[in-house]
Amino acid sequence: xxxxxxxxxxxxxxxxxxxxxxFSQDYVHYKTxxxxxxxxxxxxxxxxxxxxxxxxxxxxISLWDVNIGVRKKTFYGHKDYVSGVxxxxxxHLLASTSGxxxxxxxxxxTGQNKTTISSVWHVSDVxxxxxxxxxxxxxxxxxxxxxxxxxxxxxxxxxxxxVxxxxxxCLLASGKGDGTIRLRDVDAAKHRKxxxxxxxxxxxxxxxxxxxxxxxxxxDGTIRLWDVTAGLCKYTLTLGPSRSLLGDVKxxxxxxxxxxxxxxxxIRLFDVATGRHKETFTKDDLVYxVxxxxxxxxxxSGGLGTVQLWKLxxxxxxxxxxxxxxxPTANQIxxxxxxxxxxxxxxxxxxxxxxxxxxxxxxVVTNAHVTGKQNTIDVYFPAPDEKGELIKDRNFxxxxxxxxxxxxxxxxAHVIARNEKTDLAIIRLDGLPETAREIDWNFTPPKTKAGxxxxxxxxxxxxxxxxxxxxxxxxxxxxxxHIQSDVFGGNSGGPVLNKQGILIGIVARxxxxxxxxxxxxxxxxxxxxxxxxxxxRTRR
Numbered sequence: 001x002x003x004x005x006x007x008x009x010x011x012x013x014x015x016x017x018x019x020x021x022x023f024s025q026d027y028v029h030y031k032t033x034x035x036x037x038x039x040x041x042x043x044x045x046x047x048x049x050x051x052x053x054x055x056x057x058x059x060x061i062s063l064w065d066v067n068i069g070v071r072k073k074t075f076y077g078h079k080d081y082v083s084g085v086x087x088x089x090x091x092h093l094l095a096s097t098s099g100x101x102x103x104x105x106x107x108x109x110t111g112q113n114k115t116t117i118s119s120v121w122h123v124s125d126v127x128x129x130x131x132x133x134x135x136x137x138x139x140x141x142x143x144x145x146x147x148x149x150x151x152x153x154x155x156x157x158x159x160x161x162x163v164x165x166x167x168x169x170c171l172l173a174s175g176k177g178d179g180t181i182r183l184r185d186v187d188a189a190k191h192r193k194x195x196x197x198x199x200x201x202x203x204x205x206x207x208x209x210x211x212x213x214x215x216x217x218x219x220d221g222t223i224r225l226w227d228v229t230a231g232l233c234k235y236t237l238t239l240g241p242s243r244s245l246l247g248d249v250k251x252x253x254x255x256x257x258x259x260x261x262x263x264x265x266x267i268r269l270f271d272v273a274t275g276r277h278k279e280t281f282t283k284d285d286l287v288y289x290v291x292x293x294x295x296x297x298x299x300x301s302g303g304l305g306t307v308q309l310w311k312l313x314x315x316x317x318x319x320x321x322x323x324x325x326x327x328p329t330a331n332q333i334x335x336x337x338x339x340x341x342x343x344x345x346x347x348x349x350x351x352x353x354x355x356x357x358x359x360x361x362x363x364v365v366t367n368a369h370v371t372g373k374q375n376t377i378d379v380y381f382p383a384p385d386e387k388g389e390l391i392k393d394r395n396f397x398x399x400x401x402x403x404x405x406x407x408x409x410x411x412x413a414h415v416i417a418r419n420e421k422t423d424l425a426i427i428r429l430d431g432l433p434e435t436a437r438e439i440d441w442n443f444t445p446p447k448t449k450a451g452x453x454x455x456x457x458x459x460x461x462x463x464x465x466x467x468x469x470x471x472x473x474x475x476x477x478x479x480x481x482h483i484q485s486d487v488f489g490g491n492s493g494g495p496v497l498n499k500q501g502i503l504i505g506i507v508a509r510x511x512x513x514x515x516x517x518x519x520x521x522x523x524x525x526x527x528x529x530x531x532x533x534x535x536x537r538t539r540r
Contacts, residue, residue, distance in 0.1 A: 026257070026269060027299050027310035029283055031069040035062055040302030043248075043291035044085045044094075046108075047331065048388070052300055053094055054307050055082035056288070061096055063108070066298060066309060073111050077104060084125040089132040089331055090148070091389065105147075115150075121361050125162045129186065130169040131330060131470050137224040138163050142174050144186070153189055157182060162204050166211045168453055168499065169470060171228070173214055175202025181216055183228070187472075193231040197224055204248045208272070209255045215248040217260055225258075225272070235275045239268070248289045251294040261287050267301050267310075279524045283308050333455050333501040334468055338390070340439040341466060341494060342372055343380040343397065343459040344413075353458040353494035354379065354413075354427065355506065357524065359438040362429040365524050366493035367508055368418045371425045375415055381433050382466050383409040392464045408433040416530035422479070422523045423508050426533055439495060441503035441521050448473045448481075448498050456485055456507060456516075458494025471496070471516065481505045481518040 002284035031458055038057035042184040045052055051072065055061040061075040087094055087108070094106045099122040105115040121140035128135055136144045138160030144153040159177030166173070171192070172184045179198035184191055188399075200219030207214055213225045213234070239262040249260040251272070258270045266282040267290060284303030291300045299310040342354040342364055352370030357363055364379070371377055380397045382390045382403060391397070397404065404410035408431060417426040448454070450472045459465045471485025483496065487507060495519045496505040505518030528535055 017331060026279065026313060027281070028313045029308065030254075030298070030311035031066075031309040032283070033062075033064050033069055033071070033307040033309065034305070035071050035074075036060070036307070037287050038081075039286065039304050040268075041288045042082060042085045043289045043300050043302050043307070044087055045291055045293045045298075045300070046087050047089055047091045047294060049293040049295055049298070051091075052109075052291070052307070052309075053085045053087065054300075054302055055085045055096060056234065056302060057081040057102075059098075061085060061094070061106070061525065063094075064307065066293070066300075069309070075106050075111055075113070077113050077116075078102065080122075083123070084137075086126045086128055088128050089130060089334075092152045093128075093147075095135055095137075097126045097137050099123075105135075112155075117145075124160065127163045127165055129165045130167060133466060133469075134165075134186065135167075136163045136165065136172055136174075138174060144172065144189075155189070158432045159186065161201055162216075164207055164214075166207050166228070167209060168211055170453060171207075171211075173205045173207065175205045175216055175218075177201045179218060179220065181205060181214070181226070183214075183231075193225050194234070195224075195231055197233050197236070197344045198222065201331070204250075204260075206250050207512045208249075208251050209253060213251075213255075213272070215249045215251060215258055223249055223258065223260055223270075225275070232533055237270060237275060237277075240347055248291065250290055250292055252292050253294055259292065261290060267299075281310075289457055302315045323359070324405055333497055334457070336437070336501055337439060337455075337457055337495060337497060338468075339382060339435050339437045341382070341457050341459070342366075343382075343394075343465055344493065345378045345380065345398070346370065346372060346374065347378075348372075349374070351459065351461055351490050352492040353490065353507070355439050355503065356432070357439055357441060357503075359432070359436065361533075361535050362432055363535055364413065364427050364429060365506060365527075365535070366425050366427060367506065368420050368423045368425045369518075370493045371415045371417075371427060377413050377415070377427065379411050379413045379427075379429060380404065381409045381411075381436060384408065384435075390466055392466055394465050397465070417533055419527055419530075422519055422527065424506065424527050426517055426521055426527060426531065439503050440501060441524070448476075448504055450475055453499055454483060454485070454504070455497045455501075456483075456487055456491065456494060456506060457497070458491035460487070461490035463490070473498075476520065479520075480508065481520055483516045483518055485516045487516050 042055045042058040052064045059078045063073040078098040084097040101119045103117045122137040126137045142155040142157040142160045160174045162175035164173045181195040198218040202216045217223045225234045262268045265286045269278040286304045289302035297312040301308045342357045349372045354364040354366035412433045413427040413429045418459040454471045457468045471483045491507045494507045508517045
């Protein structure tokens with residue numbers, strides 16, 4: 001009898017090991033966050049991944065420190081369930097929508113309710129555009145607002161339950177109660193195409209990180225993946241039963257996985273490339289919502305009164321081929337370039353921006369009209385606060401030059417090359433912080449086509465520093481690039497980046513009709529060559 005028991009034990013261990021190898025999880029349970037008293041139907045990570053916002057049927061919004069698993073703040077004000085939450089790209093604002101027929105904007109640091117917008121119907125889902133300038137929400141009608149001015153665009157579209165901006169900010173997807181999905185051109189405010197296939201309400205839409213695929217989940221019990229350009233369904237995942245799929249569908253940041261809630265309210269992961277189901281897991285009786293952290297190492301799920309955090313069990317390499325390299329998102333472009341941009345203050349002349357083009361020799365390019373004919377100017381670098389976020393208050397820099405100098409975020413610079421005809425100048429810094437990055441640029445930059453989106457960084461006068469704006473490339477006139485964009489005084493000398501994040505020009509001037517001129521990047525190498533300035537860049 002003992003021998004039989006021993007054989008059963010060995011067989012049990014073998015089966016356990018075999019099943020563990022066959023069904024190893026990408027994510028393992030990490031923490032349980034308790035504090036809600038009802039279903040958590042909406043989740044959002046802050047851009048830095050350190051904070052998680054959760055909201056739902058108990059009418060409150062909670063902010064959690066995901067590292068230690070404690071609640072940092074609770075926002076009160078909504079009078080009914082909170083259907084959606086979203087952080088602004090800079091992490092300073094949180095938007096929320098509710099069944100109480102309002103949308104609210106909250107100051108993340110203070111918890112203050114900054115704005116309350118009322119509606120005639122319940123307001124469902126909310127999304128910031130990647131540049132943070134626009135805010136979209138669903139409900140009885142689809143609304144898009146300018147965050148700063150509150151100016152409203154209202155589309156003739158009813159019963160919208162889910163919204164999402166494409167990573168480049170050009171498209172807005174809306175999931176409707178009749179099962180259709182509409183794609184709209186954000187700038188032109190025009191309907192581009194409809195995606196037809198679902199037979200129930202579309203309760204969640206999500207763009208892939210490269211913007212080429214849209215995922216949608218529906219009350220018909222399915223997830224569909226759509227080719228955004230062609231407007232065709234690539235494949236359908238059946239989760240059933242019908243009318244029970246109430247949760248989110250989200251892409252992982254590397255675009256390889258989709259997380260959603262199945263018909264039995266469990267978390268399911270799918271391989272995007274193949275549509276193959278990878279794993280199913282849960283720790284709650286009910287799961288309503290899911291969200292990936294920006295680095296993909298955490299997955300949050302909202303249940304009945306709890307939030308679960310799941311941690312990536314092992315680092316997953318990004319599978320890429322030369323033809324399928326991941327495209328940078330707008331936020332990635334901003335984060336990669338922002339520490340290359342300086343704020344130049346030149347007493348008696350004005351202010352502008354500069355771009356670090358050579359870290360070894362501390363060379364910065366800017367406009368000749370920004371430096372004037374003076375030899376020495378003041379340069380400020382983007383400095384972080386105690387939380388690691390960039391300080392954007394210009395008065396702070398102007399009144400704390402001594403502190404910034406000791407910390408390495410302020411220096412003097414000397415003009416070593418100028419060309420008034422091309423309106424370019426090269427300045428050499430006395431010093432620069434370790435955090436400064438050299439901008440990515442080529443002597444022969446890739447060609448940009450008319451109509452392509454470009455990104456402009458700079459420090460517009462009398463506005464928030466280290467701000468970016470979007471623009472449309474119109475044409476190359478040889479001596480300058482013609483761009484349509486809403487740039488301001490102080491943006492002069494700031495970088496113009498293409499959709500790969502490569503420097504293609506330097507802002508020179510603009511008018512009141514949103515017509516901006518930029519100096520082509522090729523003129524930078526010409527000035528360096530003519531002035532015989534020693535620099536580390538070599539022709540690629």
